[in-house]
Structure formats: structure tokens, C-alpha cells
Amino acid sequence: MDGTDTDTLIAMVLSMLMVPQPETAVILDALVQCDGDAQASADLITARYNNDNSSSSVCGTKRKANSSDLTDWLTAESGPSSRKPPSFKKRANFHSKTPQKIIVPANSSGSSSKRPVNLMEVLQQTPPTKPSTLRLPPLTLSSPAIVAEHTPCTQHLSILPPELACKLFYSMVDLSRSWTRNRWWLFDRVVESPHRTSFFVRKYGTDECWHEAAQYWYNGRKTELPEVFPELMEAACDYVEKIVNEEMSKRDRFPLEWAGHKPGDQLWHANVAAANCYEGGKDSVGFHSDQLTYLGPYPTIASLSLGTSRTFRLREVVPLDESNKRHARTFNIPLPHNSLIIMHAATQESFKHSIPPQSALDLHQPLYPHPSRPSPPPQPTNCRINITFRFYRPDFNPKSTPKCKCDVPTILRADMKNRHDGRADRYWWTCYAGAENDGKGCDFWQVMDMKAECRGPTFGLLS
Ligand SMILES: O=C(O)CCC(=O)C(=O)O
Numbered sequence: 001m002d003g004t005d006t007d008t009l010i011a012m013v014l015s016m017l018m019v020p021q022p023e024t025a026v027i028l029d030a031l032v033q034c035d036g037d038a039q040a041s042a043d044l045i046t047a048r049y050n051n052d053n054s055s056s057s058v059c060g061t062k063r064k065a066n067s068s069d070l071t072d073w074l075t076a077e078s079g080p081s082s083r084k085p086p087s088f089k090k091r092a093n094f095h096s097k098t099p100q101k102i103i104v105p106a107n108s109s110g111s112s113s114k115r116p117v118n119l120m121e122v123l124q125q126t127p128p129t130k131p132s133t134l135r136l137p138p139l140t141l142s143s144p145a146i147v148a149e150h151t152p153c154t155q156h157l158s159i160l161p162p163e164l165a166c167k168l169f170y171s172m173v174d175l176s177r178s179w180t181r182n183r184w185w186l187f188d189r190v191v192e193s194p195h196r197t198s199f200f201v202r203k204y205g206t207d208e209c210w211h212e213a214a215q216y217w218y219n220g221r222k223t224e225l226p227e228v229f230p231e232l233m234e235a236a237c238d239y240v241e242k243i244v245n246e247e248m249s250k251r252d253r254f255p256l257e258w259a260g261h262k263p264g265d266q267l268w269h270a271n272v273a274a275a276n277c278y279e280g281g282k283d284s285v286g287f288h289s290d291q292l293t294y295l296g297p298y299p300t301i302a303s304l305s306l307g308t309s310r311t312f313r314l315r316e317v318v319p320l321d322e323s324n325k326r327h328a329r330t331f332n333i334p335l336p337h338n339s340l341i342i343m344h345a346a347t348q349e350s351f352k353h354s355i356p357p358q359s360a361l362d363l364h365q366p367l368y369p370h371p372s373r374p375s376p377p378p379q380p381t382n383c384r385i386n387i388t389f390r391f392y393r394p395d396f397n398p399k400s401t402p403k404c405k406c407d408v409p410t411i412l413r414a415d416m417k418n419r420h421d422g423r424a425d426r427y428w429w430t431c432y433a434g435a436e437n438d439g440k441g442c443d444f445w446q447v448m449d450m451k452a453e454c455r456g457p458t459f460g461l462l463s
């Protein structure tokens with residue numbers, strides 16, 4: 001797994017699980033058996049859980065959602081120990097080839113006295129038994145046509161005028177100096193996102209409530225008030241919206257997609273943007289699907305890449321009722337400077353995405369000098385800027401977000417393992433207070449009910 005550290009691997013497995021969160025030892029065991037492959041480990045844990053609990057349906061009402069989304073970067077809705085579900089049978093023997101390190105130490109408040117897990121100390125040298133699942137090798141999708149053939153995404157190259165792309169890249173790199181690595185609680189430790197990030201709100205009509213929402217945009221954690229779109233981001237957004245609307249007009253709508261446009265409005269507009277800066281090959285983001293709290297079901301997200309080329313990794317979450325018939329495949333999409341990936345409706349429901357760490361990077365050579373630093377001539381850079389333009393739905397505004405027992409806004413997740421292409425999909429609201437509150441949350445879990453919660457209008461309701 002590209003030398004991914006153990007904490008990241010554990011978080012990735014958690015983010016892929018659709019069964020109650022097992023003890024860390026169970027995850028480590030699965031990782032060991034699957035040679036550090038997070039998806040295969042999650043599948044193995046799920047299969048074992050389903051075997052051990054064959055009498056209770058995984059989608060039964062008592063089941064607790066543990067797939068993570070954390071706008072999610074790496075972690076899962078990691079478990080406060082107070083709500084730990086039953087653990088699986090522990091295995092005594094572990095063996096690991098997985099490199100391990102970090103575990104960002106708990107904050108100085110000292111609520112965790114546990115030292116970082118050193119896998120090598122606990123692992124015994126027992127040869128791993130391979131899981132029975134047939135695994136397909138990853139596939140690189142090297143052209144927009146091939147991306148569209150295999151995924152619910154489209155790729156668009158050279159989308160901004162070259163000078164605008166270059167200026168926007170420089171200005172975001174400059175701004176990114178003040179962006180932060182997000183921190184949250186995972187188990188009983190504080191972990192840190194492996195890249196810097198920030199959030200912007202667009203001055204668009206009277207959408208002012210998104211300033212409030214944006215305070216919670218990250219894992220349900222309250223953050224500073226966001227910036228408004230800088231001028232260059234506004235200019236880029238016009239190009240992005242044009243392409244997104246052209247693409248959307250060619251595709252069928254899903255029943256749960258937003259249909260509340262006023263006459264003459266575009267199908268899609270961006271009212272917020274999340275920006276990420278990846279400096280060097282170690283910066284990354286783990287497998288996740290984007291949190292749906294304010295996006296609502298079946299969102300369209302437009303993701304602009306500037307600077308150093310990185311790989312966008314996509315992997316489908318195969319629904320439970322198909323898991324005996326087919327297997328998920330990992331897709332790698334190279335993301336060159338000035339390219340756009342549109343994650344169309346159903347991407348967040350059916351795929352997880354990541355930017356994996358890379359041991360080697362091709363540097364990006366900017367075409368133009370920095371506008372305010374014309375000399376020396378532009379230097380090659382190892383930085384990648386990503387801007388995801390998003391439409392936060394009026395019917396999922398922060399005032400309508402249920403609060404959990406901790407009195408903190410919940411987050412919305414899709415039931416990815418039991419999806420039905422917009423016909424009978426399930427989503428649930430869960431507590432995310434634990435991300436901020438020393439890892440302690442509550443067991444709040446509520447199925448989202450479009451009708452009872454007065455959400456919409458959606459395309460399904462119109463037709
Ligand atoms: O950097 C990227 O392309 C992906 C970022 C991402 O997944 C996110 O912002 O949710």
C-alpha cells in the first residue's frame with residue numbers, strides 16, 4: 001500500500017466497513033492476512049462478521065453505521081470506546097509486512113496514556129492465510145473516454161485558460177501557507193489529516209446560511225468562519241460550472257437528486273469549495289466518500305487539479321447482494337495540471353476515492369512566472385492544489401441537520417452496501433461529536449426520511 005502507515009491503514013479499513021467496528025486487533029489481523037490491502041481487509045472482516053451473525057441482517061435496524069465518511073479524509077466515524085460494539089473473536093497470531101509508524105500522539109491534555117502501537121512487537125511470524133476473495137488488479141484509466149467507461153465520473157483536460165490556471169495555482173499555494181492539517185479523534189488518539197486544507201463560501205444570492213454550515217464542514221467539527229471565493233477562484237468557477245452543466249444535461253437524473261431550480265437556473269451551481277494542498281508525495285488523503293450532510297443524496301462534485309500531477313484512486317463498494325457475483329476493482333486516474341474530474345451523481349453512494357501517497361513524484365513546471373515575483377524564473381514544484389466545487393443543497397441546510405444526544409449536528413452517510421440506484425437507498429444521521437470531543441460521542445443513529453424531514457424537491461418527486 002505505497003508504504004502507508006499502520007494508523008492510516010486502520011483508518012482506511014474502518015472507513016470501508018459496513019459492519020460494527022471491531023477491536024483494533026481484529027483490523028490488524030485482517031490487514032496482516034491481506035498483505036496490507038485495506039479493502040480486502042474490510043471485506044474479510046465483513047465476511048467474518050456476516051458469518052458470525054448470520055441470523056441478524058446487516059441492514060437490520062439495530063445495526064450501527066460504522067462506515068466512515070468524514071469529509072472524511074482518512075478516518076472512520078471512529079469509535080468512542082463508550083459505544084464499542086461487540087468485538088469479533090480475537091486471533092492470537094499476527095504477522096505483518098506492513099510498515100508502521102506514527103499515530104499522532106494524544107494532545108497534551110493527556111487523556112490518552114496509551115503509547116503508539118508498535119506492530120512488530122505484537123506480531124508473530126505466522127504465514128498469512130489468504131482470503132478467498134478473487135482480487136482484480138488495479139486498472140489505470142488514462143483517457144477521459146476510459147474514465148467515463150469504467151466510473152460514474154468524467155474527466156476534462158485543459159479546462160481553464162492556461163494563464164488563469166497558473167495564476168490560480170500560485171495564489172492558492174500562497175494562501176495554503178495558512179491552511180491547516182485537520183485533526184480529530186480516532187480511537188483514543190488525535191490523528192491529523194495528511195495534507196493541508198481550507199474551505200471557501202461563494203457569495204451567491206442569499207445563501208448566507210452556508211457560512212454557518214461551513215463552520216461544521218469538517219467532520220462535524222466547528223471551525224473558523226470560512227473565506228469567500230477569491231477573484232481567481234470565481235473566474236475558474238465560471239468555467240467549471242459551464243462544463244458541469246453541459247455534462248449533467250447529457251445524463252439522466254436520479255430520483256433523489258435536487259430538482260428545486262428556479263426557471264432559467266442552471267442545473268448545478270457551486271456555492272462552496274473545499275481546497276486541499278498536497279506538498280510532496282507523502283501528503284495524501286485516504287479512501288473515503290464525501291460526507292453528505294449538506295450535499296444531500298446523489299451530489300455532483302467538480303474537482304479541479306492544479307500543479308503537480310497525482311493519482312486519483314477510485315474503488316467501488318460492491319453492494320452486499322452482489323458481493324458473491326463480482327468484485328470491486330481499483331481504478332487509478334492520473335490528474336494532470338488544469339484538469340477537472342466531475343464526480344457525478346451516485347459516485348459518493350457507490351465509490352470511495354483517495355489520493356494515495358507516492359514514493360516518487362514528477363515535478364510540475366509552471367508556464368508563467370509568479371505575478372508578484374517575476375524573478376527568478378518559475379521553478380519546478382512538488383505541490384498539488386485541489387479545489388472541489390460543491391453545491392450545498394437548500395433542503396439540507398444546517399438548520400435542518402438533526403442534533404445528536406451530545407447536542408452536536410450529526411453527519412449524513414449513505415448505506416453504500418445496500419444501495420438501489422436512487423429508488424430505495426438508505427442514508428443515516430450519526431453522531432460525530434467524537435471527532436472533536438476527546439473521542440467521546442453518543443450512539444445517535446437515525447435513518448434519514450426525505451418525506452418526514454420535508455426535504456426536496458427531488459427529481460423523483462417531480463416525475
Ligand atoms: O485532492 C483530491 O483530488 C481529492 C480531495 C477530496 O477527496 C475531498 O476534498 O474530499
Ligand SMILES: [Fe+2]
Binds near residue numbers: 288289290353
Ligand atoms: Fe473527497
